[in-house]
Amino acid sequence: ERQIIDLAGLIQPExxxxxxxxxxxxxxxxxxxxxxxxxxxxxxxxxxxYGVVEENFTIPSLAGTEMVEIRKLR
Structure with missing residues (x-):
């Protein structure tokens, strides 16, 4: 089972x-x-x-595109 940690603080307000x-x-x-x-x-x-890039990709945004990275931490 994997849990998600939300860096925006919506799920984890701390x-x-x-x-x-x-x-x-x-x-x-x-x-x-x-x-x-x-x-x-x-x-x-x-x-x-921080960590090792496992995959990266771009997604469209209002500013053009944004790079998303998936990093393996351990």
Whole structure:
């Protein structure tokens, strides 16, 4: 069974205070034993070296396209 950790804080409101603190997010994900991170690359530039990219793809957005990365954390 896999659980989802919502970095926007909608499901886990305890993330709201650290929503832009990338070091805090890394610590939270480590403490939560997260296996994967799925993230918009440009939203969290401090996480680009966190884990190993398993897959990336672009999706359309109002600004053109956005890069999504799936990163294996452990």
């Amino acid at each position: 993330l709201i205070p650290i929503i832009r603190d990338e070091a805090g997010i890394k610590l939270y994900l480590t403490n939560a034993n997260a296996d994967y991170l799925v993230v918009f690359r440009d939203w969290y530039p401090g996480l680009v070296d």
